[in-house]
Amino acid sequence: MSNDLGRFGLLKILDFWREHGDVLDLPDLSDEEDFRQWCRELISLGDALADMTPTNLDDKACETLLKIVENDEAFTAFHAILSALLSKEMLVGSIDNDATRDYAEKVGVDPFTIIAIITTVVRFVMWIRERRKNKEG
Secondary structure (H helix, E strand, O other): OOOOOHHHHHHHHHHHHHHOHHHHOOOOOOOHHHHHHHHHHHHHHHHHHHOOOOOOHHHHHHHHHHHHHHOHHHHHHHHHHHHHHHOOOOOHHHOOHHHHHHHHHHHOOOHHHHHHHHHHHHHHHHHHHHHHHHHHO
């Protein structure tokens, strides 16, 4: 984690994304293991990016996502929630609070952090889909 992002840091981050843009190739989201591997790649890139920023929030987000990915039971729940959200079967506000609390306890993370991470990953996937759609259309 650097102390000041500045112009040089921003250019470094943009170069980084140009090099590692293949993470924008979404996996088959219905395949839990494909999605888990993609999350691992995302975490690896996120860790590298977090080292370039002056905040530690991104470091903590990557740490939390790694805890989720490495816990089979938690990842299955995470994948199910994301799949439902991405298929529009549910809205973020309709996530079961008790299930989220249980799930958060399994990985030792605050439930609000879990919801924030789920929301962020859903938005990221939706952004990728929209970007792809705009290129095709």
